[in-house]
Amino acid sequence: MQSESQAIHLPENGTTTHSVLTVEDDPVVRDSIAYWLEDAGFNVLQTDNGLTGLQIFREEAPDVVLLDLGIPGIEGNKLLEMMTGESPNTPVIIVSGRAEIDDAIAAFKSGAWDYITKPIVNMDMLEKTVRNCLELKSLKERVTIAESRYYNLVQSLPVVVFSLNGRLELEFMNTTSASVLGYPPEIALSEPDWLLGNVHAAERTAVQNAFANAFSNPGTPFFQEFRFQHKNGYPVQLQAKSISILPPDEETGFAGRMEGVLTDVTERAFLDKMLVQRAKLHTLGAMADEIAHEFRNPIFALGGFARRMQAKYPDIQETGIILQEAARLEQQLDRVKEYLTPVTVTVAECSLNGILKFCADMMRPKLARDRIVPQMDLCTELSPLLSDHDLLTQIGINLITNAALQMAAGEIITLRSFETPGHQHLAVSAPLHTSITLDREQMLMPFEEAGPSRGLAVAYRLAKDVGGLLSVAQEEGILTLTLSLPLPQ
The missing domain is CATH 1.20.5 (Single alpha-helices involved in coiled-coils or other helix-helix interfaces)
Incomplete structure (x- = not known):
């Protein structure tokens, strides 16, 4: 048997009519509940069995469910699990003649919001329970909305937001990590030693000690700069700052937690x-x-x-x-x-492709302002190169800057890497808007008063410092600046 009340009244504390589904096989109890709640301003849906109750629940989406455990069709506990599984935010209040504590505990474990025993001696208490559950539901929804807004805010920040435990394992990282570090959060969180493992080897121990010291002194703000290996093969300079630090607790087994931000300060x-x-x-x-x-x-x-x-x-x-x-x-x-002594050269294994990608990333904002389009043409089978990463980066940015000086908006600047026997090459090519044959030797002469040659002279000297050769080529309206580097023997 199923009956639905058609009366709709405004509840006492608002202008929204809330619906209540009561699943009760005792008609006297069911009618008493329906009459009382209707007079209180609720729209009441009624049924006497579990099958129909589940159907109404799915079709009408009531705001609150009053459920008797001893109903035909679908056993009450099973129906409770199905309802809370499909809609965990819908309050389900058990109204049952079972007064044993074990029944109440089982119901709460299955997702019940409250438990009322029959006979119901005070309908005011039933109404108050319904209103309390609706208020709690509203609070949960507002909390969910606030958490969603906070989550979206954190994800859209231009810095990497992280949470780290005392074992230096990441527990959270926002999606900005993909653009700053090249790694999406799911990869960073899947590897326990991902953070330290990608710190530059020469700085790894110092960074590890700095983090450990921060957990030992949670009252002192944490600040550390270090080099981190980007997924594309080049290092980025990161600045780590703490927002809050909770120290480890050996008694409870709490590993500690640091929440903070990582800022890319590579350009600076x-x-x-x-x-x-x-x-x-x-x-x-x-x-x-x-x-x-x-x-x-x-x-x-x-x-x-x-x-x-x-x-x-x-x-x-x-x-x-x-x-x-x-x-x-x-x-x-x-x-x-x-x-006149050459600058200090720190030789280490580096990737010419990674350096070119880094240079392109660094120059992209300036090229975009000038409406110049960078195009990459990278050899995917380059041998390992032993050289100074920082000096090669300076040379690469220098070459891009000088090649772009005389380019027009909308033109393409090509960044190319290739290998010949015994050498690797980094080449920057751009359209040349002159029919005059350039004096290649004069362009590389140092300390000219102005013009591209002054910058190229710096690149020329740095190229010599790393054992390379900088050359200038002019062919069919294209200027090509090429850095040639010897491969390790």
Whole structure:
């Protein structure tokens, strides 16, 4: 038997009419519940068996269910599991003549929100239970919405948000990791040692110790910079900052938790290196001017004394002055030699393709502003290369910058890698808007007043420092700048 109340009333505490499904095989109890709740402003749906109750539940989606456990059709506990499984956010209140504590515990384990025993001596208590469950449901929905908004906010942040336990295992990472590090969160979270495993080998121990120290001193904000191996093969400079730190607890087995952010500061770190390099070159220029000035006086002094010596004997005391000036010249030459010493080269295995991809990523915003389109043509079978990653990166960005100087909007700049016997090559090609034959040697001469050749001179010197060769080619309106590097023997 099934009957549905058609009366619709407004509930006491709002303007929304809530529906209540009561599944009860005792008609007296069912009618009493229906009449009371209808008078309280609820829309009541009724049935006396489990099969029809499940059908109404699926078709009408009631806001609350009042369920008797001893019903025909589908056993009450089974129907409870089915309802909570299909719609866990719908409150199911057990109204049963079973007063044993084991029945109540089993019902709560199956997802019941509350448990009322029959006979119902106070309908006010039943109504209050229904309203409490609706209020709790509303609170849960608002919490879910807030959590969803927070989750979407975290996922859309331009920094990598992470949660790390005291064993240095990631427990959470937002989707920004894919764009910053090249790895989606599911890969990062699937490997226990993923974070430390991708830290640059030379810095891994220091980073591990820094994290361990942070968990030992949770009151001190954590801050650490380190190099991390991007999925594309090049290192990125990361800055890790803590938001909150919970220390491990040996008694409870809690491993500790650090929540924080990882910021990609690669561009800033690279610019810092470029500024240092530029400062060295400026210093070199200043020293060259100083040396040129200092050379004049000793030369004039030597010339004057030489003329006087023509009229005197070889053993006169003025020879001491000549020696003194010669010693001063030697000191100046030593200073020149010191400033002209090649930059420090740190040799390690690196990927020419990874460096080209990194250079393209670094230059992409500037090229986009100039509406220049980068195009990659990479050899997929390059041998391992032993060289200085940072210096090669400086050269690559230098070549891209100089090739793009005279390009027009909409044109394509091609970044290419290839290998010949004994050498690997990095080439940057761009349209050349001149019919004048370029003086290749002049373009590589250092310290021109302005123009691309000044930057190419820096790249030329760095290429020599890493044992490579920088060449300039002009053919059929295309300018190609090529860095050739020897392969390890």
